[in-house]
Amino acid sequence: MTTFRKFAYTYRMERLARRELTHGDGRRLFLYGANDGATLPQDAPGGAWPALHLRHDALRDRWVAISPARNTRPQTAPTAQTPSDETPPCPLCVGGPELPFPYEAAVFENRFPTLLASPPTPPTLEGATAPSRGRCEVVLYTPTHTGSLATLSAEELARVVAIWTDRSAELFAAPDLQAVLVFENRGEDVGATLSHPHGQIYALDHLPIHLRERVDAIAAHRDTTGTCLHCDIVATDADAPGRHLVDNPSFTVGVPFAPDWPYEVHVRARRHGARRLTDLTTAERRDLAAALRDVVHVYDQLFDTPMAYLMACHQAPRADAGPVDDWHLSFEFLPPNRGPDKLKVRATVETAAGLFINDTVPETSAAQLREVATRTAGVTHAPIPDVEVVPEGTTAPAGT
Numbered sequence: 499m500t501t502f503r504k505f506a507y508t509y510r511m512e513r514l515a516r517r518e519l520t521h522g523d524g525r526r527l528f529l530y531g532a533n534d535g536a537t538l539p540q541d542a543p544g545g546a547w548p549a550l551h552l553r554h555d556a557l558r559d560r561w562v563a564i565s566p567a568r569n570t571r572p573q574t575a576p577t578a579q580t581p582s583d584e585t586p587p588c589p590l591c592v593g594g595p596e597l598p599f600p601y602e603a604a605v606f607e608n609r610f611p612t613l614l615a616s617p618p619t620p621p622t623l624e625g626a627t628a629p630s631r632g633r634c635e636v637v638l639y640t641p642t643h644t645g646s647l648a649t650l651s652a653e654e655l656a657r658v659v660a661i662w663t664d665r666s667a668e669l670f671a672a673p674d675l676q677a678v679l680v681f682e683n684r685g686e687d688v689g690a691t692l693s694h695p696h697g698q699i700y701a702l703d704h705l706p707i708h709l710r711e712r713v714d715a716i717a718a719h720r721d722t723t724g725t726c727l728h729c730d731i732v733a734t735d736a737d738a739p740g741r742h743l744v745d746n747p748s749f750t751v752g753v754p755f756a757p758d759w760p761y762e763v764h765v766r767a768r769r770h771g772a773r774r775l776t777d778l779t780t781a782e783r784r785d786l787a788a789a790l791r792d793v794v795h796v797y798d799q800l801f802d803t804p805m806a807y808l809m810a811c812h813q814a815p816r817a818d819a820g821p822v823d824d825w826h827l828s829f830e831f832l833p834p835n836r837g838p839d840k841l842k843v844r845a846t847v848e849t850a851a852g853l854f855i856n857d858t859v860p861e862t863s864a865a866q867l868r869e870v871a872t873r874t875a876g877v878t879h880a881p882i883p884d885v886e887v888v889p890e891g892t893t894a895p896a897g898t
């Protein structure tokens with residue numbers, strides 16, 4: 499049995515070992531950190547997804563992913579310790595079907611994919627269709643069943659950022675992929691069926707409409723003003739203390755000027771050129787981890803209960819998708835709450851017309867969030883380390 503070195507320390511740099519395995523059904527699994535050399539059972543049948551395809555909505559000029567396999571995924575929230583007929587065991591805990599052996603952090607290809615590296619040929623229909631090409635991955639932050647970006651240890655949090663960066667590097671290098679969306683759905687209020695701390699990554703072979711809108715917006719801004727739209731937003735937000743949430747040297751953290759959701763918060767890279775996770779310096783990666791921890795911590799204190807949210811990491815698409823030099827990396831949190839026990843419902847005007855109605859004044863929401871941030875500012879955290887992913891077989895420097 500092989501024991502891999504967990505970390506080797508060099509000037510607070512932790513080297514995070516990465517090992518790639520393959521599930522019996524062909525799905526890739528990346529193990530990060532220490533592992534005991536165990537292998538995956540190889541007797542599972544490969545997934546067959548003949549109905550998976552994209553359909554083009556000509557009226558809105560956008561693609562819709564047809565993915566009936568997802569309808570077979572579980573609805574009941576699993577539990578870690580006490581599975582019963584009503585609460586099945588967590589598939590993400592150690593010993594579950596995804597990770598049958600101990601792990602520290604991991605990424606695996608989704609058992610219920612919407613996009614595949616080798617998608618089936620799309621059906622010939624009365625409208626335009628296309629293959630569902632891309633990747634759908636699940637990112638396990640920790641083997642511990644409960645927790646969040648606010649409660650992970652400093653090492654676990656730094657690992658998560660390093661793992662997102664590592665996966666983004668490979669996915670952006672794939673010639674068939676245009677965009678990489680790192681995201682997290684947290685809480686039953688946004689439909690998350692698994693509470694185990696985890697996120698997902700979708701990599702797409704085309705720009706979905708909201709990313710295309712952003713590319714068009716930065717191009718139009720450059721054409722009219724000659725400046726970077728994101729640099730201008732960073733400057734505007736830095737001058738808007740009424741929407742500011744917490745100080746961070748590398749990122750602005752606050753409620754955006756025109757948010758859809760009452761407690762929406764954006765974390766945006768200040769530096770021009772920080773377009774993707776892979777562009778960040780080690781200091782910026784540490785600052786990003788701290789910013790994400792701060793935001794989720796504030797959310798969870800605001801109503802004294804974990805707040806559900808959608809979290810999207812927007813990275814610059816590949817350059818052949820459009821002019822993306824003016825893109826700045828951002829993490830955008832979209833919680834559905836408009837009060838302690840009240841949810842905003844995305845209704846007809848929002849869904850059919852695209853006009854979002856925010857039930858709050860952004861500066862008022864920001865003041866509430868800032869009050870929590872100020873009240874809890876004395877909480878001290880362990881320093882966030884630098885983490886460098888080291889693929890299996892890479893020789894560690896001498897003395898580490």
Ligand SMILES: [Zn+2]
Binds near residue numbers: 577643
């Ligand atoms: Zn679990």
Ligand SMILES: [Zn+2]
Binds near residue numbers: 727730769825
């Ligand atoms: Zn810029």
